[in-house]
Amino acid sequence: MLKVKLYQFKFGTIDELDKGEWTRRQHAIRNAFKHAWNGYVRDAWGYDEYHPISRSGTNLSNHGSIGYTIIDSLDTMIIMNLHEEYIQARDWVANKLDFNIDADVSLFETTIRVLGGLLSAYHLSGNDTLYLTKAKDLGDRLFGAFDSPTYIPFASVNLASQKGKPAHFAGGASSTSEAGTLQLEFKYLSYLTDDDKYWRTVEEVMFHIDDLDKFDGLVPIFISPSTGDFMGQQITLGARGDSYYEYLLKQYIQTARTEPFYRRMYAQAMQGVKNRLIAHSFPNKLLYVGELAHHASTDIFPKMDHLVCFLGGTLALGATGGVKIKDYSELSVEAQEDLSIAKRLTETCVQMYFRTATGLAPEITFFETNVNGVDDMIIKDRDAHNLLRPETVESLFVLWRITDDNKYREWGWRIFKAFEKYAKVDGGGYSALNDVTTIPPGRLDKMETFWLAETLKYLFLLFEDPDSQSLPLDKYVFNTEAHPLPIFKPSKKIRGNGWDRS
Template sequence: MIYIRWSINSTPEALLDEGQVFDDDAFERPVETLVQTQFHPPIHTPTHTPTHTPTQIPVVYDTIKWEERQNAVREAFKHAWGGYVRDAWGCDEYHPISHRGSNLTGIGIGFTIVDSLDTLLIMDLKEEFQHARDWVARSLDFEQNGNVNVFETTIRVLGGLLSAYHLAGNDTLFLSKAIDLGDRLLGAFSSSSGIPYASVNLALKQGIPAHFVGGASSTSEATTLQLEFKYLSHLTSNEEYWKKAEEVMFKIDSLEKLDGLVPIYLDPHTGNFVGKTITLGARGDSYYEYLLKQYLQTSRTENIYLRMYDQSMDGVKSRLVNYSSPSKLLYIGELLNDEFNPKMDHLVCFMGGNFALGVTLGKTVREVKHLNFKQLEDLRIGKELTKTCTEMYFRTATGLAPEIAYFTSLSGPEKDIYIKKFDSHNLLRPETVESLFIMWRLTGDVQYREWGWKIFEAFENHTKYEGGGYTSLEDVTSIPPGRKDKMETFWLAETLKYFYLLFGPNDQIPLDKYVFNTEAHPLPIFMPTRKVRGQGWNRQ
């Protein structure tokens, strides 16, 4: 591979000592060439999506044929999809080893199919998409007397339908199904505080409290419905979707926090936080993700979300960011009853890209002139955290990351990362690939593509099941790693989609035109047609 880049690996503190001016020249950036990429649109290209490579986006010259690698990802998707179609068509979940499917409730609500619709469109798999659309038209029925998780159903099914509606050229089939589902999910917001219950009965449209922590809802789950409900409101002019989602954020903003950081449970009856555990991992993660993305989704008109995001990131940097020994890997730990815990879920790895996205707001680093100290610091953290997350892959026997890693900050240890036996499984998660994709798009540094390809090869080597599909792994620290008989829907919806976009042209789903929901469903950025509360409520 041949490419040229400028690289100054100075921290903002070092730059201060050197008296340098903060601008984009202080960070590595690719050199522009005359090489152009080809645009590969989905089945329908929205009118505002550019049909050429914008001249201001730098293109790195190298000898690797990224189109071939992108096609390898497409073939991986077809292998996974083919096994599902043969063994589990119409079922919510797929079990490749036993060649069967299973449902979360009744006859299923299309978890795998709906979660994959926009991936099929983005990869231009026309026949497969038509097959899936036919199933949605003929078989997807939400009139089922069963309880489903509000968060998972919103991000996977509602988000999948809304993204498919947009990418398929405003196909009203998907919008009508989204409206039906959205109306049923509204029942979850019937608590006295407005904080949604953890589950909802689809037929009764009735919220159901969780069966743990005294019926508490997860903070991340209650605050990761907003992109979907606000976009549905925008499409339908039904303000109830918007108001229900927004009231949750209004309530959260009124609660006392620790430097912008929030505990991971909410009482739907009182609306107050439960417990003191703070993490950017499970039950906390996407709260912080959606603060930034709500600001971006409505064309940066709701400044309250940027303020909430900035405050929370100040808390992350002051209380949760730490460095391992001996390699000084940057990681984000947790607070357990005010005590720091050097544990990082793989789920946290979305934050590398999120930090960078918060700096550029979807544009490339090169397009953002005169980065200030905070922006430089956030970009540095994003880069270093993304590197740490790749090390969670590269330091195991399989080249794949565990579900959870522990870091040592003591002097003199032999290794930075420790993996406990109970945490050594891999579920085909997307968060590191997500950050690699975002970092590549924003910085143009081809290293992120190279790391991504190495990780993709590890997935191919160890999780591909020759009988069809891909499987989760029991233990990434051993060879063979052992298999789990399940292919998570996010392998199709997120992980492979992010790989595909990482190796593809930069103008396919551009980050200054779309926000990805937490299940990687791209939703278009829009301008609110009315004054909304988030544009400036009175803070308590």
């Protein structure tokens, strides 16, 4: 059955608010973090994941916690100036965290959440060596995943044996997004430790992918660690494809825009998106990014994961360098086009929220391709859940920073209020929702760590005083879990050969 009863929402004029109101909203988001954190501390302290309805916690393995929730939250607490909560979390890292456990973990998830969280906490804490010591220990344990017949890493790794393991599906393939979303973290680890082994290894992954045949710069979503070849032919910027494209740009940004081949790969991929994936719905011509079942296909499958909503922010960042634009005519024609797509795609993502009964977006949306269609968006029963994802508010944050247009803040506030109304659990925590098209939406009894690491962080930064913004986007690059890492220029000793490719 298709869910087709969606609420029409027309974007209106945004009135200016005084600074006091923006500050009040930022405090409300800070309080939301405290509400979520306090529930976790009470019910699931030390556990990797939190279940706020049953008031319980679980670990990723039977052998102990690797600090998923705690470490993923560290830099958010620093940014929000939550001193008491931060000290509590740091104490756990210092006295309880031990990565020497017989547990198979996802290379990708552990890198972006835990390694990235430790590295960001190290920088934002003023170089607290506790975090760098833990990061190096974890990085060395994860490093075994790269010991494959090719440069492509295995999907998981055992933290005790440091042996990589292939995925249990797709013929043992790794996701292309996962293989291409490790580089920011391991390169920064090389920079901090003055050890080039991490840098060279993750860069070889990118060299290998660069040398493979692509389709207008686009890549299938699986790649084999055994053969080094792409597997399958599906192309999407949603699950298993998304952050590969994000990190093409962000690797270029990370080293102060000095490695041209990353910019080339990014530009080729974005041209492929424009040529082959962008489409418009009926009747209101909403811009969306579809999928291809086969690289040779010209038929765009009208499905867009919420994950794709990262792309608005990425395109805006690539078009402007992360700085506020006063005169758009100074941008290149290509940059102006990218920024226009960024704005239109983000408006579509916002509509995915505002057209449902709850004001919250589903995990997946389908778009009407019939010119006589009535509703632009179609939500299927199995796709109607909401996991508290950050991608839309991430793009709102980037676009506000670049344009200074307060409509992005107003849209973010409306989304936050919907989360407060339907996802907030009395007594502590926030819960994923079962069906955003119905009231009540039902709850799934899980608070993903990215609610603390990403969604609330981006919302908090969205309501900063524009005259005293932290973490400027021309000085920091956010990893795909929203952990800010400083832009740097590495020494010749640790840097790889990215300077030699064009």
